[in-house]
Amino acid sequence: MQKRIRIAALVVAVAASVLGCPAQADQTTDKIKAALQQRLGVDAGDIKGIQKAPVAGLYEVNLGTQIIYSDVNGDYVLTGDLVDTKAHRNLTEARLAELNKVDxxxxxxxxxxxxxxxxxxxxxxxxxxxxxxxxxxxxxxxxxxxxxxxxxxxxxxxxxxxxxxxxxxxxxxxxxxxxxxxxxxxxxxxxxxxxxxxxxxxxxxxxxxxxxxxxxxxxxxxxxxxxxxxxxxxxxxxxxxxx
Missing domain, CATH: 3.40.30.10 (Glutaredoxin)
Incomplete structure (x- = not known):
């Protein structure tokens, strides 16, 4: 019985950690979105999506025709292309092409x-x-x-x-x-x-x-x-x- 209780507790803990990730991500991206709307005068509809960028500490902000990068608080913004120097690949250009792909x-x-x-x-x-x-x-x-x-x-x-x-x-x-x-x-x-x-x-x-x-x-x-x-x-x- 004790073993079953431990297993059940472990399952609950794992589930909680997994379910907690999206919630944390949503809170972070919502915070960035709110900050950019207020400070840059960006309309909510202009921000198509926010997700982690390939560089630690940066978030990709999709504006439809443009991608910019923000820190976790929306205090600082970078504009321009993010380039992978090892692969000689323009990550911003590739990401925009993916986001704007047409059926x-x-x-x-x-x-x-x-x-x-x-x-x-x-x-x-x-x-x-x-x-x-x-x-x-x-x-x-x-x-x-x-x-x-x-x-x-x-x-x-x-x-x-x-x-x-x-x-x-x-x-x-x-x-x-x-x-x-x-x-x-x-x-x-x-x-x-x-x-x-x-x-x-x-x-x-x-x-x-x-x-x-x-x-x-x-x-x-x-x-x-x-x-x-x-x-x-x-x-x-x-x-x-x-x-």
């Missing part, structure tokens, strides 16, 4: 302009503004990439003219042709833009939800993002890695 298969492709090149076996999605110079640069690069299907989500965030051009492209009889004519050849779309353009509104909401803060943003089939007008060599390499 590619669940993207609403019906709201995108579809362009098929070659056999179209490889796939990417791009959030693009019609007036973004880097988006024009990316489209020129894409001309040299074969065997890929490109889903372009019209994402007019730069100006009213961007919105007008996006609507005109979406309302064109051949959206793919209208898009490429404007982005590559600078031939402005001529459709009135008076059709149902709810897809563009949906794209803007989706991009905001996904923290798409710049154009172009390329999303690979494995959910990783490539911001900016990446080179043809980089895009080919990433396409191969993603498929």
């Amino acid at each position: 590619f298969a669940r993207l609403p492709f019906e709201n995108a302009v579809k362009v098929v090149k070659g056999n179209g076996k490889r796939t990417i999605a791009v959030f693009s503004d019609p007036n973004c110079p880097y988006c024009h640069q990316l489209e020129t690069t894409l001309k040299s990439i074969d065997n890929v299907t490109v889903y372009t989500f019209l994402y007019p965030v730069l100006s009213d003219d961007s919105t007008a051009k996006a609507k005109s492209i979406w309302c064109s009889t051949d959206r793919a042709k209208a898009w490429e004519s404007w982005m590559v050849d600078r031939k402005a779309p001529t459709a009135s833009g008076s059709c149902n353009t709810a897809a563009i509104d949906s794209n803007l909401k989706l991009g905001a939800k996904m923290n798409v803060t710049g154009t172009p943003t390329v999303i690979l089939a494995d959910g990783r993002r490539l911001p900016g007008a990446v080179s043809a060599d980089r895009l080919e390499s990433e396409l191969s890695a993603a498929h």
